[in-house]
Amino acid sequence: MFDIKWIRENAESFDQGQIARGAEASSSRLIALDDARVAYVQTLQDAQQRRNAASKEIGKAKGSGDEEKAQALMAEVSDLKGIIQDGEAKTRALQDELNEALSTLPNLALDDVPPGADEADNVLHHSWGDIPQMDFEPKEHYELGEALGGMDFEAAAKISGSRFVVLKGKLARLERAIGQFMIDLHVNEHGYDEVSVPTLVRSDAMYGTGQLPKFSEDAFHTDDDRWLIPTSEVPLTNLVRDNIVDGDQLPMRFTALSQCFRSEAGSAGRDTRGMLRQHQFNKVEMVSITDEDSSVAEQERMLSCAEAVLQKLGIAYRVMTLCCGDMGFGARRTFDIEAWLPGQNAYREISSVSTCGDFQARRMNARYRVPGEKHVKFVHTLNGSGVAVGRCMIAVMENYQTADGSIVIPEVLRPYMGGLEVISA
CATH class of the missing domain: 1.10.287.40 (Serine-tRNA synthetase, tRNA binding domain)
Known part of the structure; x- marks a missing residue:
């Protein structure tokens, strides 16, 4: 606003x-x-x-x-x-x-955001890791998951329709392990406060973070005027709504592992196979609340926190600076992290890290007292995936697959898998 x-x-x-x-x-x-x-x-x-x-x-x-x-x-x-x-x-x-x-007006981009209309105009920021060289034809995650008997799209379609999945056995545990690993990393090493958030929110909460009124078709709406959260950015950021925070309490850093729900309006025909684009998915979210002078540096910090997830998992990725036309509605600058997926032979988005300036704060009336001064200012808000659990699971499965269709468990996940080293074909 x-x-x-x-x-x-x-x-x-x-x-x-x-x-x-x-x-x-x-x-x-x-x-x-x-x-x-x-x-x-x-x-x-x-x-x-x-x-x-x-x-x-x-x-x-x-x-x-x-x-x-x-x-x-x-x-x-x-x-x-x-x-x-x-x-x-x-x-x-x-x-x-x-x-x-x-x-209904989008936020203004920072001066260093590249011009452009869509993803074709995004600019490479940097890359990390080596693309794995496999001596066999790598499979996509859904081929691996179905062959292992742990990924059932047909059963999910009978229960809920398209763009859902039923995970079973060791793959269900792998999804849980990835989420737990990420939330522990952000709490124990990156200084975030873990929060358990509601998945149903009121309209004013969705308005505060910019999902309403313009993007109502992208979310699921209940008949008692509540919304299923598209990301825990919504409840986490709204924790400071209608508040005046003491400036010496900033930055405030929150993280949550939650279920998220998106209607995927406008994505007909895109990524219809597998788990890449689902109506329901788990995601670890990071939200920072800062003063106006710290938000640019905080975005770089948040980016490094999200990158640490993939670095510890040993998954190659690249970071893209989104152009003006490809950024989200409330963002002033966005970095996308794209993980390498051998089955697709392509990089695919696994995280977005955005700074919003005071754009959301004005909608939420979220302010802070400047230390040593009498007046108040609007806080600055930032959000980032740390990271999407389902997409991270895809990256793990495809990067750690073997010629016989087994999945090697990355070392950092083995404690969460009861010591299991391989999900065998």
Whole structure:
């Protein structure tokens, strides 16, 4: 969400930033809406002042016996009451219209974000690890999982429809092991506070992090006006909603392992085989709440935390800086981590790490007291996958497969697997 005062003072750069994000230049329309609101507010104030003055004059007129003047003043007050009621309703309507217009505009990119329209314009930031050279034709994860008898898409389709999976036996344990390994890593080595979050949230929580109103079709909505979380970014970030945090408590760092739910609207025909794009999946999320001066450095720190997951698992990856047109709605800058998948012979996204500046904080009214000063400022919020459990499982299965279809368990996961070293074909 943007401050209309800031837009007034920076109209040209605001429009340029919106155009870079694929939106229209809208400062003129927004300022006109605000001008109309301000005009009604002034009209309302004038009417209220006149009503107060006329009310006092009524008493004086009656006291002096001038009943005719008193009646005229009473009629004027009655008219003013109607004007004020209409003005209040119109002012609220204009404020709602302005807020709605502001709430659908994407965040502005940082200056170092590359220009571009889509993923083809993303820029390589760096890469890590060597792509494994296999002396056999590597299989995709669903081929491996079905052959092992631990991945059942047919049963899931009967129960829930497409884009679900039933995991069984050692593969079910492998998924659990990966999630536990990641949450332990972020808590024990990266300084995050573990949080167990609700998976159902109210609309204002979804609004606060930018999923509503523009992206309602991407989430699942219940009939009592709650939403299944698309990511635990939503409840974690909303922990500071409507709060004023002491600046010396920042940064605040939260992590959660939760189920996530996405409708995958607009993805028909994409990644229909396997676990890559599911309606329900587990993910470890990292959220940081910082002051305005620390958020850029915090994003680099969060990126290194997500990278550590793949480094400890020994999975090659690359980090991409997303261009303006490929970033999420609330992001100012995003790094995507893409893990190497031998079965697809391609890098695929496994994590996104974004800084949002004060964009979400303004929607949530989340602020902090500046140490040594009396005034408050909006916090800065950041979020990142640390990482998606299902996609990490895909990467482990495909990178650690053997010629006979077995899966070697990475060493860091073996304590979570009861010491198991291989899931045998």
